[in-house]
Amino acid sequence: MRILVTYASKHGSTEEVAEAVAERLREADLLTHLVPAAEVEDLDGYDGVVLGTALYMGRVHHDARHLLKRFHRALATVPVAVFAMGPRTLEEREVAGSRKQLGASLAKVPDVEPVAVAIFGGVLHQADQHFPFNRMPETDARDWDAIREWATDVAEVLYERKPVSAASTSSGSVSRL
Numbered sequence: 001m002r003i004l005v006t007y008a009s010k011h012g013s014t015e016e017v018a019e020a021v022a023e024r025l026r027e028a029d030l031l032t033h034l035v036p037a038a039e040v041e042d043l044d045g046y047d048g049v050v051l052g053t054a055l056y057m058g059r060v061h062h063d064a065r066h067l068l069k070r071f072h073r074a075l076a077t078v079p080v081a082v083f084a085m086g087p088r089t090l091e092e093r094e095v096a097g098s099r100k101q102l103g104a105s106l107a108k109v110p111d112v113e114p115v116a117v118a119i120f121g122g123v124l125h126q127a128d129q130h131f132p133f134n135r136m137p138e139t140d141a142r143d144w145d146a147i148r149e150w151a152t153d154v155a156e157v158l159y160e161r162k163p164v165s166a167a168s169t170s171s172g173s174v175s176r177l
Helices: 013-027 062-070 092-107 144-160
Strands: 002-008 031-036 048-056 080-085 116-120
Touching: 002 013, 002 062, 013 031, 013 048, 013 080, 013 144, 048 062, 048 092, 062 092, 080 092, 080 144, 092 116, 116 144
Parallel strands: 002 031, 002 048, 048 080, 080 116
Antiparallel strands: none
16 A cells, blocks of 8 residues: 655644654555655555644644645545644643644545544744744643554554455445544
């Protein structure tokens, strides 16, 4: 199976998580390509897609929005997993707010039904920010164990959804994460 792991990142945190996800998928023997969302030209030949995006001011990164809009028909035909980076902490209220923001963006492409969705903590470096955000405390709320566990779960779901030959039959169904 060929899997595209693509990401939309402003300061590099989402890219780092996408790299970790891609590495875990490779460890699961999935042929994985890691490409920034802005550089994706087509989805031909991919059996699944993992999209990572940063959340800024309640919105999905513009490169991720553009990819979803541009390729929504193709994304509707393959398993898609989505993760977003956003909350400054992993407090339930902040994670729920980020999940709502991501859900609102995904609702704009209703034909794309992710098999897995995750919210991971974000990173804030004061030097990367403009006023007034450069006054906020530095944070790195990424939980690397949770990220790797999610990527392992995604690999399992992608294997379950792999193309079945015409001679094969299946009596089971794939559940969504």
